[in-house]
Each structure stands twice: as structure tokens, then as C-alpha cells.
Amino acid sequence: MEMIQVAKPYFTDDDIDFITENTRDVLKSGMLMQGKWVREFEETFAAYCGVRYARAVNSGTSALISALNFFEIEGKEVLVPTNTFLASANAVIFAGGTPVFCDIVPETLLIDFDEIVRRTNEKTAGLVLVHQAGLIPPDLARIRDYCRDNNLFLLEDSAHAAGSSSAEGRAGGLGDASAFSMLATKIITAGGEGGMVTTNSEALAHRATSLRFHGEDHKRGIQDRVGYSWRMTEIQAIAGLTQVRRLDEIVSLRMSVAARYDEGFRDLESANALPLPEGCRNAYYKYPLILGDHLSRPDVKERLEKEFAVKSGTSYWPTCHLQPAYREKYGYAEGDFPKAEHTLNQTIALPMHCHLTEEEVDRVIAAVRAIAG
Ligand SMILES: Cc1ncc(COP(=O)(O)O)c(C=O)c1O
Structure with a gap:
């Protein structure tokens, strides 16, 4: 694969x-x-x-x-x-x-x-x-x-x-x-x-x-x-x-990948995608998916790659304030921004680019559902 x-x-x-x-x-x-x-x-x-x-x-x-x-x-x-x-x-x-x-709004x-x-x-x-x-x-x-x-x-x-x-x-x-x-x-x-x-x-x-x-x-x-x-x-x-x-075309291609993901995850209770507010175009640099608390982000990422040949990223983890350079320079610590810490530790970023075929997007959806479903 x-x-x-x-x-x-x-x-x-x-x-x-x-x-x-x-x-x-x-x-x-x-x-x-x-x-x-x-x-x-x-x-x-x-x-x-x-x-x-x-x-x-x-x-x-x-x-x-x-x-x-x-x-x-x-x-x-x-x-x-x-x-x-x-x-x-x-x-x-x-x-x-x-x-x-x-801190951040967990839903967006x-x-x-x-x-x-x-x-x-x-x-x-x-x-x-x-x-x-x-x-x-x-x-x-x-x-x-x-x-x-x-x-x-x-x-x-x-x-x-x-x-x-x-x-x-x-x-x-x-x-x-x-x-x-x-x-x-x-x-x-x-x-x-x-x-x-x-x-x-x-x-x-x-x-x-x-x-x-x-x-x-x-x-x-x-x-x-x-x-x-x-x-x-x-x-x-x-x-x-x-x-x-070619930017409009690029954004349209990315939005159609995102729309397919949205559809594929709509009824999945254990993960949430981001909203696309009415009238917005999102270039979707990433397609973040917020996993339910019973799932472990590192485990899901590892299984996606090893079992399903799907690479994934974060969006972002660690958060800025938990990066060693910032902890050391400004004394930030765990607990300072609870919403970001909790939500981003549960967030993975799925493959997102213009070359993805519908079959590949469906493969990613099936892989996520098999792990998170
Ligand atoms: C949100 C954000 N800001 C700034 C940058 C910095 O851009 P560059 O790597 O081109 O310096 C990046 C990415 O690298 C980024 O993701």
C-alpha cells in the first residue's frame, strides 16, 4: 500500500x-x-x-x-x-x-x-x-x-x-x-x-x-x-x-477534499471536524480532526501510519507555551492554557493537498473510522 x-x-x-x-x-x-x-x-x-x-x-x-x-x-x-x-x-x-x-476556542x-x-x-x-x-x-x-x-x-x-x-x-x-x-x-x-x-x-x-x-x-x-x-x-x-x-483552483481542490472528509466523518461520534462558517472559503492548510477523550493522539497517529499507510500531523502539538524554549524563557507551564492543552493534545491533522484522489480520501476516512469508530 x-x-x-x-x-x-x-x-x-x-x-x-x-x-x-x-x-x-x-x-x-x-x-x-x-x-x-x-x-x-x-x-x-x-x-x-x-x-x-x-x-x-x-x-x-x-x-x-x-x-x-x-x-x-x-x-x-x-x-x-x-x-x-x-x-x-x-x-x-x-x-x-x-x-x-x-488560549483558544476548542471548536475552531x-x-x-x-x-x-x-x-x-x-x-x-x-x-x-x-x-x-x-x-x-x-x-x-x-x-x-x-x-x-x-x-x-x-x-x-x-x-x-x-x-x-x-x-x-x-x-x-x-x-x-x-x-x-x-x-x-x-x-x-x-x-x-x-x-x-x-x-x-x-x-x-x-x-x-x-x-x-x-x-x-x-x-x-x-x-x-x-x-x-x-x-x-x-x-x-x-x-x-x-x-x-492558480490559487482559486488550489483552494477549490482543497475544499473538495475537506468536503469529502466532512461527509465521511459527519456521523462519527468519536471525532469532530472544524466548522466552515457560511460564506467562508477555507484554504485548509490542514484538516484538523479533534479526537474524543478516550482516544490517544499518538496511538491514533501511529496506527494510521503503520496499519493503514496514512501519514498525519498535529495542529499544533506541543502548543507554543509548552515548547521548551518558551517554558525556559518565560516560565510557562502545563495548565496555563487548559483549553488549548486539552484540545490540541487530542487533535490530528489528516492528509490535505491537491493531488489526493477520492479513493485516497476514502482510504483515510476508512482508516480513521476503523481506529476511532
Ligand atoms: C502559522 C505560521 N506562521 C509563520 C510561519 C513561518 O513561515 P516560514 O517557515 O516561511 O518562515 C509558519 C510556517 O512555517 C506558520 O505555520
Whole structure:
């Protein structure tokens, strides 16, 4: 039985031809960076998200730090859900701030609004809002109003959510800025690595441009601030461009896999899938399934792989606050965020990518039902 993988990028033969031909031209031209392809990728991405500016960088983490640097968070606190990949919080530290974790809503795995309110104080500068697994928070309007009324910046971490949307609009245009990852496993990839900052703020876009090129601001060779080396190459941008042009198709394919899973698990009492609120499109970076308390996540994962040749992931475990680096640095401990700890310890992420066939999805459903049923 062939192993079903959790994630796989989607490049059609046409896209591979396009990338190959144009890569050859780029290599011959000698213009390997900061050229027309990066510009076109940025313009196409900004238009897709419905914002004025997009700036390509080398990773999602750099994209987050670019925005956080602009928000000037030195000595300040930034709220981050404890359910995210650690980079969302690490970026706050790299930009000079302190991440303050928040517990989650068990049904959606997203940040709990009451926690945002509870943990806001005079030091709080803003919020990193993670569209975890691709789902845009159903209470986004309330979160946005709260941030506006309390003078907090709202930075979307859209690493999981390229192409996701809700009644409020598309990921990338829902806050003051947004950061995307284009790592190989993400919804779209710029050839294996990459990131994008999107915003309507000209000043923020300018800051991202400066930071990615060693802090150059107005004049070539003059560094006005201490910057980084975070550029995206032309070859990466060619690959990324094919992906964003195909993003609606990619999201539709992922949504049909999710719909089949939803149907397959609808009557299963021992596991719950996430809701898809009316009018939302979810890019489903992951398909999380919350297992009943009588099941052990590690056992289920092991049996899926060994007995049924199905790989699975988590979404996320351990939570950020239980990662050794954070326990040590900030003294977090078990019991600090009970809802996240309980729910995420029971959550697995099933295979989710555009190449999955209906037979493979059915194989995954049957495997889960055999173990959890
Ligand atoms: C939620 C989230 N934020 C940020 C990142 C960081 O992106 P990158 O690995 O491209 O730096 C990732 C993934 O890696 C992520 O899953």
C-alpha cells in the first residue's frame, strides 16, 4: 500500500513548463534578483488579496518581523494564540517585543476573544491573528473593532490562509498588515521557500523593502537602518507567480477534499471536524480532526501510519507555551492554557493537498473510522 502523504505542492505540467522556460531566460539574462518577476509576483499577489502593496521576502518569519518592526514593539507586549507554529511568537521576540499567549476556542482552534480582552494592558501593542489551519476567525469583525478601539495593531499571520476568505474579505487584507509563508508545505510555494507581506500602508511596504535589503531606504548603498538580507530570487518569484495565478483552483481542490472528509466523518461520534462558517472559503492548510477523550493522539497517529499507510500531523502539538524554549524563557507551564492543552493534545491533522484522489480520501476516512469508530 502506498503511503498517503500529509502535504504536497501543486504544480501543473503547464506551470512547470512556464517555470522552466522562464528560469532559463533569467539565468541567461544574469538578472537573478529584484527584477521584473519579483515585481510581477508582488503585483499579482497584492491584487489577489485586494490590497495596495505586497513585498516578497525569503520566508514567512521575515514577513512577520518586517511588519512587527514597523509597528515598533520594543519593550511592548504582543498577543499571540498559543496554538500556532512558533514562528508567530518568535517574530515578536526578534522585533524586540514580548509575546503574550492567549488560549483558544476548542471548536475552531482559533484565538479566544475573551482572552484577547483579558490579556490586554497598557503595554499591549497589538495582536498577531493566526488563521490557524486556514480558517478565518468567525468573530473577526469583533476582533478588528476591539483592536481599533484599543489602539492595537492587527497583524494577520496568513501563513496557512492564502486564498481563504470570509464575509469580511480575503486573508491578506483583513488587518493592518498580513504575512504569508511560501514554504514547500504551504498552500502556495515560491519554489520551496518564501514569504510575502501585504498591506495598504505605503510606509509599512517601504519598511519591508528597506529591511529586506540591509536597511537601504532612499539611496543605493546607503543604509538608513539596520536591516537584513531577506530577498526573494527571480527564480522563486516565477514559481510563486504560477501558484498565485492558480490559487482559486488550489483552494477549490482543497475544499473538495475537506468536503469529502466532512461527509465521511459527519456521523462519527468519536471525532469532530472544524466548522466552515457560511460564506467562508477555507484554504485548509490542514484538516484538523479533534479526537474524543478516550482516544490517544499518538496511538491514533501511529496506527494510521503503520496499519493503514496514512501519514498525519498535529495542529499544533506541543502548543507554543509548552515548547521548551518558551517554558525556559518565560516560565510557562502545563495548565496555563487548559483549553488549548486539552484540545490540541487530542487533535490530528489528516492528509490535505491537491493531488489526493477520492479513493485516497476514502482510504483515510476508512482508516480513521476503523481506529476511532
Ligand atoms: C502559522 C505560521 N506562521 C509563520 C510561519 C513561518 O513561515 P516560514 O517557515 O516561511 O518562515 C509558519 C510556517 O512555517 C506558520 O505555520
